[in-house]
Amino acid sequence: MLILLPPSETxxxxxxxxxxxxxxxxxxxxxxxRHAVIDALVALAADEDAAARVLKLGVTQLSDVxxxxxxxTAPTMAAVDRYTGVLFDALGADSLDASxxxxxxxxxxxxxxxxxxxxxxxxxxxxxLAAGTALPGVPALRRLWVPAVTAALAAASPSFxxxxxxxxxxxxxxxxxxxxxxxxxxxxxxxxxxxRALNHFNKHAKGELVxxxxxxRPRIGSVGALRRWADRSxxxxxxxxxxxxxxxx
Numbered sequence: 001m002l003i004l005l006p007p008s009e010t011x012x013x014x015x016x017x018x019x020x021x022x023x024x025x026x027x028x029x030x031x032x033x034r035h036a037v038i039d040a041l042v043a044l045a046a047d048e049d050a051a052a053r054v055l056k057l058g059v060t061q062l063s064d065v066x067x068x069x070x071x072x073t074a075p076t077m078a079a080v081d082r083y084t085g086v087l088f089d090a091l092g093a094d095s096l097d098a099s100x101x102x103x104x105x106x107x108x109x110x111x112x113x114x115x116x117x118x119x120x121x122x123x124x125x126x127x128x129l130a131a132g133t134a135l136p137g138v139p140a141l142r143r144l145w146v147p148a149v150t151a152a153l154a155a156a157s158p159s160f161x162x163x164x165x166x167x168x169x170x171x172x173x174x175x176x177x178x179x180x181x182x183x184x185x186x187x188x189x190x191x192x193x194x195x196r197a198l199n200h201f202n203k204h205a206k207g208e209l210v211x212x213x214x215x216x217r218p219r220i221g222s223v224g225a226l227r228r229w230a231d232r233s234x235x236x237x238x239x240x241x242x243x244x245x246x247x248x249x
Contacts, residue, residue, distance in 0.1 A: 001220045002158035003210060004175075006166040007112045008085035011126045015075035015082075018123060026109060026119035027152040033144055037114045038071050040137035041129060045069035054136065055128055064128035071114075076123035079110045090207025091214075093120070100214040108210065111169045113141060116149050131168040142171055149173025159221035164206045182223045183244045184209075205249050209235070 022034050044051045045068040051057070057064055067074070080093040080101075093104060105121035112118060113129040131141065138144055153161070154176040161181035163170065175181040186202040213220075218229040223245070230237050236248040 001107055001160045001162060001226075002153075002156065003108045003162045003213070004117065004165050004169075005087065005108060005110045005120075005206070005210065006164070006169045007110055008083040008088055009130070010084045011082050012077065012084055013126055015077035015125065016123070018076050019073050020071065020076055020123070020125050022115075025115060025122045025124075027117055027149075027156065029152050029155065030116045030148055033148050034115050036138050036144065037129070037135065037141075040135050041068045041114060041127065042071055043137055044135070050136075055130075055133060057128070061128075067126050068128055071125055071127055074125035076125050078121045079112075079118050079124050080104055080108065080120040082124055082126065083110065086203035087207040090204045091211045092207075093214075096211070096214055100217070103214045103217050104210075107213075111149075111165055111173065113172070116145055116173065117152070131172055145172040146174070150176050153179065160223065160226070162220075162226065164210070180222060181243070182226070184247050185240055185244055186249055187238075187246045188249050201249055205247055209247065 022031050022038070025031075025034070044054060045065050048062065048065050051065045051068065052062060055064065078093075080088070080091070093101060096104070101121065105119055108120040109117040110120060112124070113131050113133065114127050115124060118124060129135070134140065150173055153173065158179065161175050161179050163175055163181055163183040170183070184206070186205045188201075212233065212235070216229075216233065218225075220226050220229060227237050238246040238248055240246040
């Protein structure tokens with residue numbers, strides 16, 4: 001099984017002395033696109049005013065320009081530790097034991113705007129770039145990433161893809177039609193029986209789900225196997241639209 005997660009805007013600073021090794025990241029066939037985006041971000045950072053405008057930075061966020069300028073030389077840390085925020089706080093990777101973290105490394109990819117999908121334990125630097133940014137010097141991110149990411153996922157050929165990404169990141173690389181996959185939407189059921197989508201708690205529920213999977217480490221190779229495990233674990237999935245499951249909170 002391959003689980004696809006979105007990144008978060010907030011990131012933990014610092015890391016180890018080791019700098020980014022693009023060719024060592026998971027899905028190495030994405031290296032050309034990764035180098036193109038990194039080069040464009042570093043070049044943009046040479047003009048703080050232009051970078052602030054393109055990246056939509058406020059006065060208190062201008063330090064992110066220097067973060068991008070140092071993309072190739074800055075210290076790195078595992079992607080799953082780099083990201084913070086609701087989903088990653090709920091996942092709590094830093095509190096998992098070594099076996100659970102190895103499971104994350106084998107089964108989880110986090111889809112970033114500058115690097116595409118990277119393995120949970122791939123070392124990456126901090127950066128500032130959102131999925132919808134029009135970045136000078138490269139094609140539109142969707143046009144750049146979609147064919148490359150979809151091809152990379154197809155080449156990886158996982159038995160099953162659990163897609164927990166936000167729609168903005170699905171748009172940067174849809175799961176190829178030939179792969180068994182399901183997209184998860186988090187919903188709640190009111191007393192009136194009406195099912196409603198969640199926003200903030202959507203991220204929390206996804207983080208908790210991945211943590212539970214990392215701790216229990218079930219063998220899941222299909223949506224049926226996922227649902228059987230969920231039933232045993234007290235997790236409620238319902239049929240959604242075609243190709244989707246609803247995770248009921």
